[in-house]
Amino acid sequence: MNTRYSDKNPLILRILGTAGKALILGVACVFTAFPFLWMVLSSLKTKADILNTDVFFPPDPQWQNITSILFDSPIPKYIFNSMWVSLAIVALQIVSGAMLAYALVFLKFRTNRILFAIVMATYMLPVAATYIPSYIILADWGLLDSFGGLIISSTVSIFGIFLLRQAFMQIPKGLVEAARMDGASHWRALWEIVCPMTKSSFITFGLMNFIGTYNNYMWPSLITKTSDYFLVSQGLRAFFVRDGAYGTEWALVMAASAVVVIPLLVLFAFTQRWFINGIGGETGMKG
């Protein structure tokens, strides 16, 4: 065991180091995971058990809490709304974003730089500042309280344009030119050459924006008032505050939250690497 470094870094210090590391990570993970755990545990408790903090694990899991949310509440409808509205929005965002990013990188036109500056400037501004006039626009178009209004007001993602532009800039211009010489239009060059080469950015874009739209709360809650059009966040809140009373049905509220959250965690488990690589690796960060 007498390696060259052992005297500098004695075993005892290394054990302490590892223990400290484990402690910090352990605390962080418990802190992070606990709300999820508590949500699930609470969702399975009876009305009596849930108010008794001495009961940590549900002694008699109330699975009917979950089934009543699944079959007997509007929550699945909200999930469905969120699902298809988000898919529609993300599809539009990908098409419009990819086209604009393609134009910014591969088409030559005079206002190229100005256009990018505008896009970048809007990226940092608080979205909320746009809400009142956007609300009025949707009201004028008769699109308040409708899926159309939800979708049409979110067809562009500035984050996505930025992400794709960064990715497209890595592609040698010659490849697009080669495609053009091979007879491809710009449209085909975008979807048959550029898109497959930047597939991971497209996936990251799609997943991030899907999650963002799916979870979005403030804007949808401002423009939809009828529960038929609620997305999941707004629906969950409505479920939470229904009958004007907070917290009379904690177990059911927790069950509803669990029904909303767990599918997302499963989706995330399968797509984790796209988030992790996409967020950290491909947003054009130097260093």
Place this chain on the structure above:
Amino acid sequence: MSEIILKHITKEYENGFLAVKDVNLEIKDNEFVILVGPSGCGKSTTLRMIAGLEDISEGDLLIDGERMNDVAPQHRDIAMVFQNYALYPHMSVYQNIAYSLKIKKVPKSEIDKRVREVAQSLGLEGLLDRRPGQLSGGQKQRVAMGRAIIRHPKAFLMDEPLSNLDAKLRGQMRVEIADLYQRLNTTFIYVTHDQTEAMTLGTKIVVMKDGEIQQIDSPANLFNYPANRFVAGFIGTPTMNFFDASCEETGGQVVLQTDTGTIRMNDKKAAALKEGGWIGKKVAAGIRPEHVISAKDGASKVFEGEVGVFELLGSNAIVYLQTASGRMVMNTTDLREYTHGERVALGVMEDKVHIFDPETERTVTN
């Protein structure tokens, strides 16, 4: 079948830079045209304007008599081989070669037949399933050419296609391109900065500099009858020796007088010099290294040089000398050893002297 004509073509970038100035060029069917010149001379820009990848600022581009300025590249029916191959990394070799036919909606069986034909002619049969990332430089080069060949286009454009290869492979691919040209019977337009490629491949060479055409001619004419000092210096290795001389007439004989000797002008050169009114004036003269000879071989002494470096290349040798008229390079087949510092009396093959106007650098007589 295809004739490409450039009429007063000019390219001006938005920042006002004139990349190509008033280029006029006629390319006939089946010609192998080389655009050659130092980097930044506008040769690539010219090629890209023919391809449609750059806008033409002024002038007309005609292909088979039709004005093509505003036609998109995909509708010009021209193929191009790019410097860094520009193979689609996410497609196999097969898909790369087939892509243009797929766009044209050629039937699958027809595509398959043609891909296999092309692959065979380029020795790519075994590589069809590979991705470009798994290929060597030479193989990528072949795929890039296959992608162009398969379309039977009106013309092939090649932008420095060999510059990414090592010297040995470059020589080999040069032969293959020449072979391809013989087989395909199509127009080739080829951009290079390498004059060896230009001289060996081209049937017609366009020498460019600073966006302007300097000379359009066959390889032999370019070598023997350069239109100006730039072309004379650009074509040929080692490059032509230039020196100052004064043109004089003594007893009916026109001669060039250098600091250390005289060169007699033959009748043709003498007439041209007289006609241009050069008698009694300074001229710029040039002589190719292979036309510099030892004064002992019966030639009269023109220069006296001190040997600097001596390179024996096998069948010939290159001798670098310092003379009163500047540095001089001699390409000789006389394979005796020259030693550093040795003084040598040099003559020239008098018929081979080129004379340029020292102001405009245009050729007075070749």
Place this chain on the structure above:
Amino acid sequence: MTVSGGKRRYQKRYDRLPTVLLFVLPAFIPLLVFWIYPIGRSIFLSFTDWDFISPTYKIIGLKNYLSLFKNPRFFEALWHTLVFTAGTLIPTIVLGLILALLLVRSFKGSGVLKFILFSPWITPTVAISIVWTWIFKADGGIANTILTALGASPLKWISSSDTAMLSVIIVTIWKSLGYAMIFYLSALEKVPGELYEAGALDGASRWRQFFDITLPSISPTTFFLMIITMVNSLQAYDQIQILTQGGPSGSTRTLLYMYYQLGFQEFNMGQATAVAVIMILLTVALSVLQFKASEKWVHY
């Protein structure tokens, strides 16, 4: 130069402008309608007395701003915004970096840990804020049960104006910690690996290495995270809406929440848009400040 007949297909024009428009407009029109125009419109509305219901309005100059500046509620909200921004930004970045440092060398189970730490970021803030409301419940909430078990006295959390902001900050850190960690992980992976050679460095020089090499080389990421976390914090709404609705007694009312209350509860559009304009200015000011400061400590 005869123009031969059957070649009309090559006559197809390429008309650069239509191509450019075709590619730009699908994103640019929505951008114009739902981003650029509304921001301009907000600025305009902030100089009017529009109440949303009446069809007419008067231009009243800076009156909205002046009445905001006379309103203690506004300064409270501004202060809460700054406290909330600083209170979320600093811990998120510091803790995110610590976690990334501990996880950058992968070991058995590190993937699972990354998964757990990042998962709050992908879950709906509303759902998880509801869970936290339950955790923070003053009597019978698990947070107080744990505090009591640890020997500390229980807190009133979101039902007291003393601790409500702290509660909202905890939830926000909980949610964004993993996000910062992921950014730092990829930045740390790009730092030359020899710095992390196990055991090759003794304790003291390891710290030196960290401050002299690691920190400077990940400074662009730190800078990026500061900007992003700041922008996110300035716009935090979901957790405040669920946990406290800006209360108790306005103790968690940020500028954004004030904007929401003025605009969508009181329909005082003039003042609401004035708050929005101030938020824009604040974002710009803080960004400029950070960009200026970054020249001193960010090393690209």
